[in-house]
Amino acid sequence: MGVVAKVSGSTTAQTLPSPTPWPGVNARLLSSHAGLPIAPLQRLAHFSADDFERFTLEWAEGYLKDHLAGAFEVQQRGGAGDKGRDIVVWLDPPTASPRRSQIYQCKHYTTRLGAGAAAGEIAKLLHYTCLGDFPKPETYWFVTHLGVTGHLQDLIDIPDKLRQFILDEWDKHCAKAITGKGSVVLAGPFKAYVESFDFATFRIKQPHELIDEHGKTKYHHIIFGAPLITRPPVSPPPSTVAPLETAYVGQLFEVIGQELKIPVSQPNDFAHDSTCRVLFNRSRLTFYAAEGLKALARDHMADQGYFTTLLEEFSQGLFFNYSAAGASGYERLVDTIKAAQALQLGGHILADHVQAADREGMCHQMANEDLVRWCKP
Numbered sequence: 001m002g003v004v005a006k007v008s009g010s011t012t013a014q015t016l017p018s019p020t021p022w023p024g025v026n027a028r029l030l031s032s033h034a035g036l037p038i039a040p041l042q043r044l045a046h047f048s049a050d051d052f053e054r055f056t057l058e059w060a061e062g063y064l065k066d067h068l069a070g071a072f073e074v075q076q077r078g079g080a081g082d083k084g085r086d087i088v089v090w091l092d093p094p095t096a097s098p099r100r101s102q103i104y105q106c107k108h109y110t111t112r113l114g115a116g117a118a119a120g121e122i123a124k125l126l127h128y129t130c131l132g133d134f135p136k137p138e139t140y141w142f143v144t145h146l147g148v149t150g151h152l153q154d155l156i157d158i159p160d161k162l163r164q165f166i167l168d169e170w171d172k173h174c175a176k177a178i179t180g181k182g183s184v185v186l187a188g189p190f191k192a193y194v195e196s197f198d199f200a201t202f203r204i205k206q207p208h209e210l211i212d213e214h215g216k217t218k219y220h221h222i223i224f225g226a227p228l229i230t231r232p233p234v235s236p237p238p239s240t241v242a243p244l245e246t247a248y249v250g251q252l253f254e255v256i257g258q259e260l261k262i263p264v265s266q267p268n269d270f271a272h273d274s275t276c277r278v279l280f281n282r283s284r285l286t287f288y289a290a291e292g293l294k295a296l297a298r299d300h301m302a303d304q305g306y307f308t309t310l311l312e313e314f315s316q317g318l319f320f321n322y323s324a325a326g327a328s329g330y331e332r333l334v335d336t337i338k339a340a341q342a343l344q345l346g347g348h349i350l351a352d353h354v355q356a357a358d359r360e361g362m363c364h365q366m367a368n369e370d371l372v373r374w375c376k377p
Contacts (some may be wrong), residue, residue: 016065016076019057019219040211040224044145052108052145055223059210060087060104062217062302068102078106083133084124091138103137104205106144113144115152119166120177122202126166127178130193136201143205152204159199166194218303221349234292234357237284245287248368252283254375255329283364290361296353310350314362315371317343322363322372329375336372337363 047055057076065074070091078086084105091100105121107113121142129136142148148156155162166174167186175183186194214220241249256276257264270276297306321336340359345351366372 016057016061016074019054019061041207043224044207044211047108047145049108052106055145055214056087056106056143058217058219059214062219063213064089064104067213067216083128084121085134086143088137098135101135101137103140104143105141107142108145112146113142113148113152115149115155115165116169116173118142118148118152119169119173122162122166123170123174123184124178126194126197127184127190130190136197138201139203140201141203141205143210145207147207148204156202156204159202162202163195163197163199166199167191216302218301218305221301221303231292231296231353234285234289237288241284245284245368247370248283248287248364251329251367251374252280252364255333256280258328258375259330282360286357286361287364287368288361289355289357290365293350293353293358293361297350301349306348306350310345310348310354311362311365311369311371313345313348314340314343314359315366318363318366322366322374332372333363333374 044055060074060076064071064087068089071089072092073090075088075090076086077083077088085103086106087104089102089104091102093099103125107117107121109117122140125137125140128134155165170186171183175185178184184190211224215224237245253264253266253269256270256273256279260270260273260276262269264270267277267280270280293310294304294307297310298304318336318339321339322332324332324335327335337360340363341356343359345354363372367374
């Protein structure tokens with residue numbers, strides 16, 4: 001039997017803790033000197049027990065809790081006395097009876113998980129659900145970093161054969177694996193329970209499925225690197241100003257009104273001035289370009305927080321441009337946009353996806369978030 005890494009040392013249910021950061025991840029994975037990328041499956045296969053524990057916590061917090069259909073509550077239960085449950089996903093509130101659930105047993109072995117080792121975990125579930133310690137789950141998943149042996153997969157694929165294997169091999173693989181305090185005899189009502197149990201409950205979470213699901217979390221690209229993404233063309237802005245544009249458009253009206261020395265509250269107020277018309281229309285176009293960058297972070301990188309940190313980079317890097325003393329609002333706006341085109345973004349994960357229109361649009365995104373005031377009060 002290989003080395004097993006539980007998701008937690010606790011014996012009782014608890015809220016999922018936040019995963020700890022991966023040590024030296026930026027230098028190791030995101031540096032331009034990191035060399036050729038390592039395929040996600042290959043990287044997963046080389047995880048240590050600690051790495052896999054961190055990875056499964058990220059997966060549980062970022063995927064099971066946020067993306068698994070019907071999930072009501074996700075609990076961490078790994079450790080001695082977990083009764084064969086590392087992670088429990090409850091599909092109903094505690095008041096429901098029966099309360100539906102899914103169970104995930106997360107294992108780190110030095111080799112692929114085999115039928116003998118899996119049998120001991122299956123026996124725990126059979127024993128404790130027969131006693132009524134917790135309800136039978138709708139599904140019970142084995143989660144490993146290397147996958148399972150062909151023999152175990154064959155048994156899982158044909159539930160009747162898996163049941164027969166457990167019955168035949170009980171004394172060898174199951175009897176002493178349940179409580180750690182002696183053998184559990186397969187006889188009488190308990191044997192009848194095992195014989196009637198639905199063994200289609202047991203499933204394998206394949207490593208590639210695990211990676212795909214982890215890919216929907218905000219943690220994925222920190223570990224496995226950013227994907228190659230082809231952005232769709234920027235959609236033109238709507239014909240009328242949308243609610244999400246209110247703040248930066250209001251600031252544009254202030255800039256244009258100050259420049260023309262007239263009150264401005266709508267585009268028709270400056271329709272006679274071609275320079276201001278171009279500024280306004282271009283500003284809306286580039287704002288939506290940056291919105292596309294935000295969507296890329298949200299949809300393809302599963303974390304809009306990347307866009308937020310990028311916005312902070314622009315806000316910090318352009319401070320002396322948009323806060324220049326003695327300048328008009330128009331001068332601050334134009335100077336900030338020019339400086340944005342040359343701003344160094346370092347190793348930010350979105351840096352390779354930032355286009356010229358995005359850089360200009362980020363200036364309007366800053367105004368929309370009230371990070372800048374072009375016309376100082």
